Amino acid sequence: MPQILPNFSxxxxxxxxxxGYQYLVNHILTFFLIPVMVGILVEILRLGPEEMLxxxxxxxxxxxxxxxxxxxxxxxxxxYFMSKPRSIYLVDYACYKAPPTCRVPFSTFMEHSRxxxxxxxxxxDFQMRILERSGLGEETCLPPAIHYIPPTPTMExxxxxxxxxxxxxxxxxxxxxxxKPKDIDILIVNCSLFSPTPxxxxxxxxxxKLRSNIKSYNLSGMGCSAxxxxxxxxxxxxxxHPNSYALVVSTEIITPNYYQGSERAMLLPNCLFxxxxxxxxxxxxxxxxxxxxxxxxxxxxTHKGADDKAYKCVYEQEDPQGKVGINLSKDxxxxxxxxxxxxxxxxxxxxxxxxxxxxxLFTLIGRKIxxxxxxPYIPDFKQAFEHFCIHAxxxxxxxxxxxxxxxxxxxxxxSRMTLHRFGNTSSSSLWYxxxxxxxxxxxxxxxxxxxIAFGSGFKCNSAxxxxxxxxxxxxxGPWQDCIDRYPVHIPEIVKL
Amino acid sequence: xxxVPMFLYCLPLLCLFYNLxxxxxxxxxxxxxxxxxxxxxxSDDRKLNTRFCGEVIRRNKQLGLHEYKFLLKAxxxxxxxxxxxxxxxxxxxxxxxxxxDDAIIEMDDFFIDTIDKLFKKTGISPSEVDVLVVNISMLxxxxxxxxxxxxxxxxxxxxKVYNLTGMGCSAxxxxxxIVQNIFKTQRNVQALVVTSESLSLxxxxxxxxSMILANCLFRSGGCAILLTNKVALKEKAMFxxxxxxxTHHGAKDESYGCCIQKxxxxxxxxxxxxxxxxxxxxxxxxxxxxxxxxxILPVRExxxxxxxxxxxxxxxxxxxxxxxxxxxxNFKTGVDHFCLHTGGKAVIDAVAQNLNLSExxxxxARMTLHRFGNTSASSIWYxxxxxxxxxxxxxxxxxxxISFGAGFKCNSCxxxxxxxxDQDGNVWKEFINSYPPKTITNPFLEKYGWIQEEDxxxxxxxxxxxxx
Numbered sequence: 001m002p003q004i005l006p007n008f009s010x011x012x013x014x015x016x017x018x019x020g021y022q023y024l025v026n027h028i029l030t031f032f033l034i035p036v037m038v039g040i041l042v043e044i045l046r047l048g049p050e051e052m053l054x055x056x057x058x059x060x061x062x063x064x065x066x067x068x069x070x071x072x073x074x075x076x077x078x079x080y081f082m083s084k085p086r087s088i089y090l091v092d093y094a095c096y097k098a099p100p101t102c103r104v105p106f107s108t109f110m111e112h113s114r115x116x117x118x119x120x121x122x123x124x125d126f127q128m129r130i131l132e133r134s135g136l137g138e139e140t141c142l143p144p145a146i147h148y149i150p151p152t153p154t155m156e157x158x159x160x161x162x163x164x165x166x167x168x169x170x171x172x173x174x175x176x177x178x179x180k181p182k183d184i185d186i187l188i189v190n191c192s193l194f195s196p197t198p199x200x201x202x203x204x205x206x207x208x209k210l211r212s213n214i215k216s217y218n219l220s221g222m223g224c225s226a227x228x229x230x231x232x233x234x235x236x237x238x239x240x241h242p243n244s245y246a247l248v249v250s251t252e253i254i255t256p257n258y259y260q261g262s263e264r265a266m267l268l269p270n271c272l273f274x275x276x277x278x279x280x281x282x283x284x285x286x287x288x289x290x291x292x293x294x295x296x297x298x299x300x301x302t303h304k305g306a307d308d309k310a311y312k313c314v315y316e317q318e319d320p321q322g323k324v325g326i327n328l329s330k331d332x333x334x335x336x337x338x339x340x341x342x343x344x345x346x347x348x349x350x351x352x353x354x355x356x357x358x359x360x361l362f363t364l365i366g367r368k369i370x371x372x373x374x375x376p377y378i379p380d381f382k383q384a385f386e387h388f389c390i391h392a393x394x395x396x397x398x399x400x401x402x403x404x405x406x407x408x409x410x411x412x413x414x415s416r417m418t419l420h421r422f423g424n425t426s427s428s429s430l431w432y433x434x435x436x437x438x439x440x441x442x443x444x445x446x447x448x449x450x451x452i453a454f455g456s457g458f459k460c461n462s463a464x465x466x467x468x469x470x471x472x473x474x475x476x477g478p479w480q481d482c483i484d485r486y487p488v489h490i491p492e493i494v495k496l
Numbered sequence: 497x498x499x500v501p502m503f504l505y506c507l508p509l510l511c512l513f514y515n516l517x518x519x520x521x522x523x524x525x526x527x528x529x530x531x532x533x534x535x536x537x538x539s540d541d542r543k544l545n546t547r548f549c550g551e552v553i554r555r556n557k558q559l560g561l562h563e564y565k566f567l568l569k570a571x572x573x574x575x576x577x578x579x580x581x582x583x584x585x586x587x588x589x590x591x592x593x594x595x596x597d598d599a600i601i602e603m604d605d606f607f608i609d610t611i612d613k614l615f616k617k618t619g620i621s622p623s624e625v626d627v628l629v630v631n632i633s634m635l636x637x638x639x640x641x642x643x644x645x646x647x648x649x650x651x652x653x654x655x656k657v658y659n660l661t662g663m664g665c666s667a668x669x670x671x672x673x674i675v676q677n678i679f680k681t682q683r684n685v686q687a688l689v690v691t692s693e694s695l696s697l698x699x700x701x702x703x704x705x706s707m708i709l710a711n712c713l714f715r716s717g718g719c720a721i722l723l724t725n726k727v728a729l730k731e732k733a734m735f736x737x738x739x740x741x742x743t744h745h746g747a748k749d750e751s752y753g754c755c756i757q758k759x760x761x762x763x764x765x766x767x768x769x770x771x772x773x774x775x776x777x778x779x780x781x782x783x784x785x786x787x788x789x790x791x792i793l794p795v796r797e798x799x800x801x802x803x804x805x806x807x808x809x810x811x812x813x814x815x816x817x818x819x820x821x822x823x824x825x826n827f828k829t830g831v832d833h834f835c836l837h838t839g840g841k842a843v844i845d846a847v848a849q850n851l852n853l854s855e856x857x858x859x860x861a862r863m864t865l866h867r868f869g870n871t872s873a874s875s876i877w878y879x880x881x882x883x884x885x886x887x888x889x890x891x892x893x894x895x896x897x898i899s900f901g902a903g904f905k906c907n908s909c910x911x912x913x914x915x916x917x918d919q920d921g922n923v924w925k926e927f928i929n930s931y932p933p934k935t936i937t938n939p940f941l942e943k944y945g946w947i948q949e950e951d952x953x954x955x956x957x958x959x960x961x962x963x964x
Contacts, residue, residue, distance in 0.1 A: 199662025202903035205746030221640025305646035316638040457643035
């Protein structure tokens with residue numbers, strides 16, 4: 001990625017010039033209005049109080065006119081508010097926390113690996129090297145069926161994992177929001193690689209006895225970015241249906257997808273993907289405005305499937321022995337960077353303050369007209385957002401994004417710590433990260449959050465939220481018992 | 497000055513009119529039109545005729561005489577004919593060990609054939625598609641099948657794509673529902689809905705009777721539909737969506753468990769169709785009808801029905817031995833054509849009886865079941881194509897689509913025909929003139945009826961037995 005403006009930007013003087021410029025451009029309206037207001041004030045003071053009273057008395061309005069005008073104003077205000085798109089609020093969300101019996105510390109994982117792959121010591125070594133550099137911790141969890149040697153991924157075990165994860169998350173959410181199952185109008189479940197008939201959404205309807213006119217959707221195959229796709233669908237639905245609650249469940253069921261072969265490229269997901277799930281309640285009811293945690297501002301989706309390399313970089317296929325697994329190609333990082341660039345070009349104009357956009361515009365014009373050798377300006381997204389939730393896809397993904405967006409260590413701390421404590425939980429990882437930021441007490445009213453997720457296909461989706469009320473340190477949630485130990489320093493290589 | 501108050505009044509009035517106009521204009525752009533649709537006809541080497549079916553059954557060493565007798569009864573009364581299509585891996589003899597590649601190739605064949613034809617017919621290019629909804633129930637691959645389509649047709653980066661799975665045979669109206677909702681929030685949108693079923697990986701190879709039934713009924717098929725809400729394309733549109741109602745009975749345990757994918761006692765995965773499937777279906781069906789009837793029937797019919805029900809209630813109260821029959825609501829007053837999901841002969845018969853439909857009304861569904869089998873979510877589109885091929889659809893007609901699926905869901909929608917439709921090359925073109933045939937019973941009974949006489953103790957098929 002190209003660098004920012006050349007080295008003299010580190011000089012102190014330019015920094016203040018930049019700050020002044022930003023302040024000027026972002027508050028330009030105020031700067032114009034102030035002279036006008038001052039002028040009016042001076043004029044009023046010059047006229048004096050008696051003249052003011054004379055002017056007031058000379059305006060006669062009779063009763064009819066006043067009534068008509070007030071009705072008109074009220075009518076216009078109503079029509080205006082009716083035609084605005086509805087605000088979508090995130091009332092609350094809950095993340096699944098696996099019991100300690102499901103934990104897979106490095107020693108357990110390597111022991112399993114050695115026993116199952118005893119004929120392929122090279123594959124065992126490969127897994128060990130990946131695990132050392134993965135950024136995962138000792139408390140990530142795998143479902144019970146995978147703890148068997150060899151794993152027993154029956155359909156019943158997969159259903160069992162789905163029930164455990166999804167129902168726990170929804171139970172926890174219902175307790176937090178005090179909502180009844182009969183109140184839910186829209187249900188969206190997304191789980192990439194497990195889709196039984198009837199769907200997981202039907203399973204949720206059955207367990208919680210949801211209403212028969214519920215609008216349920218079951219998305220799958222959409223990878224780690226599916227959580228934001230579900231939020232996008234919920235947003236479209238909530239625009240059309242007034243006064244509704246939408247329950248979005250994001251999860252990934254590991255049991256049927258644990259690779260049982262020995263191809264090295266396909267063993268990589270085994271080292272990274274872990275059990276996890278989240279349930280989110282969205283609402284467009286006016287009365288939730290006071291109790292909602294966040295308000296959805298934008299959702300931007302980018303799909304690079306038209307490009308050959310992007311499409312093939314996360315690919316499910318069979319290995320020569322016929323075992324199914326996910327193949328991650330070597331240029332995953334490059335493709336992720338490209339997809340992010342496309343996403344940024346769309347989301348930039350929506351969220352960046354005017355100062356950044358102007359700078360970007362000037363450099364763009366300059367490159368086109370004056371000198372193509374000018375370095376392209378990377379807008380400073382730290383101006384637009386206070387918190388960043390980057391999908392914990394792996395250590396390399398977080399490093400790459402930190403470099404591309406020029407973020408500090410504190411900005412990506414949530415992502416790194418989520419990867420360490422929970423592993424790559426696919427579409428629900430963004431919610432664990434949000435939980436981390438809340439648990440650390442960093443979320444204040446008015447803060448803007450940017451959630452970015454990548455997924456197979458190749459997709460890059462982002463969502464922008466605005467914090468609706470200052471969130472106190474939560475007393476429950478997946479981080480409750482371990483937040484005090486964080487942040488931990490994660491070394492480059494953990495020697496096993 | 498007079499001008500100032502005039503100006504002061506005009507400005508807010510203008511503002512008001514502008515806002516009102518915006519609201520009305522939005523309504524105009526929220527209609528859901530079908531531009532065109534294309535059903536899939538697999539290649540002829542994939543046909544599963546009676547002889548071949550017998551061959552497949554014989555190949556499954558798990559099955560014994562009891563299962564043969566059961567299968568005979570099931571297939572004879574299924575209403576399925578000689579020309580239905582199966583997945584390639586069955587015709588190639590590999591149904592015991594299908595691979596992921598088989599499933600992907602099955603889908604690729606469908607996409608490349610049908611979606612190409614659809615784009616050519618309508619003249620729309622793939623880069624103009626804004627929304628893509630794919631629903632293929634039994635296959636969840638990574639990257640999703642929707643990404644596969646985007647990759648193949650090089651669609652735009654900002655496309656809105658949704659991949660639904662697991663929603664069973666009633667998924668078509670669900671996909672249309674997503675598109676309908678997006679149409680209400682955005683203008684000038686073109687949407688592509690692709691619906692099909694992947695049979696390769698779901699083929700059951702065990703011997704549980706409730707699960708083998710699925711193999712006898714489900715066949716390969718699919719449909720691609722282009723929809724839009726552009727007012728400019730209204731003249732070219734075929735249908736307009738009037739209303740759509742979804743009913744989900746998953747809350748009831750018997751409804752949820754009557755059609756469920758699970759492992760049998762030996763660990764083979766298949767779809768279990770329970771004995772209470774008809775009852776669950778009827779319950780969901782009736783509730784769905786109750787909700788959609790007020791939206792689609794004329795007021796006169798509704799009043800008549802309410803009046804008759806009240807009269808019956810009153811006469812029942814006064815005379816304890818009231819033998820008056822229940823008043824039946826007449827759907828034909830509001831609907832001209834019925835597209836029923838071809839779940840099986842029993843399903844079609846039950847629906848016909850409940851709605852008081854004539855043979856002429858259910859002929860399209862019966863013929864689709866006979867010619868294409870139960871193609872799951874896309875079956876209602878084949879039924880629609882039959883009606884179009886028989887030139888039954890005239891401008892202003894109302895078409896009622898209803899389908900049932902696992903969960904237990906019952907979804908229905910009402911379409912209005914926008915212009916007189918003729919055949920112009922749809923999937924039934926080559927053989928529409930031979931329909932309806934004189935008889936729709938398949939030759940399964942005459943070929944294999946002798947099985948019924950066999951004694952389980954002495955029954956044995958020699959290894960070199962060749963099916964005539």
